Amino acid sequence: MSMNDDTLAPVRRPKLADRLVEEIRTRISSGDLKPGSRLPTEQQLTEEHRVSRTVVREAVTRLAADGLVTARQGAGVFVNDRPEALLGSLLADMTGKVSMVLNVLEVRMAIEIEAAALAAQRRTASQEADIRVAFSAFDKQLSRGEPTGAADFDFHRAIAAATSNPFYVEILDVLGRRTIPRDLVTTVSASLLQSSDYQQRLQAEHRDIMNAIIDGDATSARDAMRRHLSASQRRYQSLLHGGDLARSAARA
Known part of the structure; x- marks a missing residue:
């Protein structure tokens, strides 16, 4: 009998990147991070959340893939104008x-x-x-x-x-x-x-x-x-x- 790996495979504790993604999403949905506002810098996020730069970069990449943020070369990462x-x-x-x-x-x-x-x-x-x-x-x-x-x-x-x-x-x-x-x-x-x-x-x-x-x-x-x-x-x-x-x- 075949098994759906996504359903039955052991799923361990949430990754650090998962948590960071959800925290930033929550700040966007609550209005704490408004459309057009810039996210904290990579260094600020690593220090605030006690995670590595790799974790921060993964989280930002996933948020960008969801269309919630956009990275601007040399300027930072910004909340999109219409995340609603x-x-x-x-x-x-x-x-x-x-x-x-x-x-x-x-x-x-x-x-x-x-x-x-x-x-x-x-x-x-x-x-x-x-x-x-x-x-x-x-x-x-x-x-x-x-x-x-x-x-x-x-x-x-x-x-x-x-x-x-x-x-x-x-x-x-x-x-x-x-x-x-x-x-x-x-x-x-x-x-x-x-x-x-x-x-x-x-x-x-x-x-x-x-x-x-x-x-x-x-x-x-x-x-x-x-x-x-x-x-x-x-x-x-x-x-x-x-x-x-x-x-x-x-x-x-």
């Missing part, structure tokens, strides 16, 4: 992405709710420490205003590993970046998915899950994971059916 139409096409694509997210969440609920209960029953001291480390990394990234998707994935993966059943980890690795999808759908929804309030709510839900696992309370761990994933479903359903997505469409 291009952002509108990205918005249409966003609907499909949010639908994909809801499908992934449905699979995750079937897997991760029970994984949390097993982690509470089986975790070793080392595995418990890994969960704590991932939780703390999320806090640090949030306080620095950095994307938290990688730490979020590490948190859920550490819980899967604490089941001591390698297939739970394998499933999350196959889902890869799609496991924690907010970086995929933030071009027109940053006000919801990347806001500090939103991520603090996520972290409060993570804390409930972690504490139940540390306490060895399988029932509470199961319930906390169910609440967390169910809340994520409601957030993305709102995004799809009229919330932030609709407001972004109206602005475009």
Whole structure:
């Protein structure tokens, strides 16, 4: 049986260039970078985002391919005069992405709710420490205003590993970046998915899950994971059916 490599191949954490592209797109869509304005210089971007020049150049090349920016020899890189139409096409694509997210969440609920209960029953001291480390990394990234998707994935993966059943980890690795999808759908929804309030709510839900696992309370761990994933479903359903997505469409 043939397999679609794009669908089934393991997708790891987002590349640095992916993150930089999404951050600049978000600044354009929000109006922070206005049509005709110049992007920060290559040196400024490398220092601000702590990435290499190669990463910056890849990000700019992709933004130019999307028609959002134009490089002018000797002058810099500028936001195109009419990015709205291009952002509108990205918005249409966003609907499909949010639908994909809801499908992934449905699979995750079937897997991760029970994984949390097993982690509470089986975790070793080392595995418990890994969960704590991932939780703390999320806090640090949030306080620095950095994307938290990688730490979020590490948190859920550490819980899967604490089941001591390698297939739970394998499933999350196959889902890869799609496991924690907010970086995929933030071009027109940053006000919801990347806001500090939103991520603090996520972290409060993570804390409930972690504490139940540390306490060895399988029932509470199961319930906390169910609440967390169910809340994520409601957030993305709102995004799809009229919330932030609709407001972004109206602005475009």
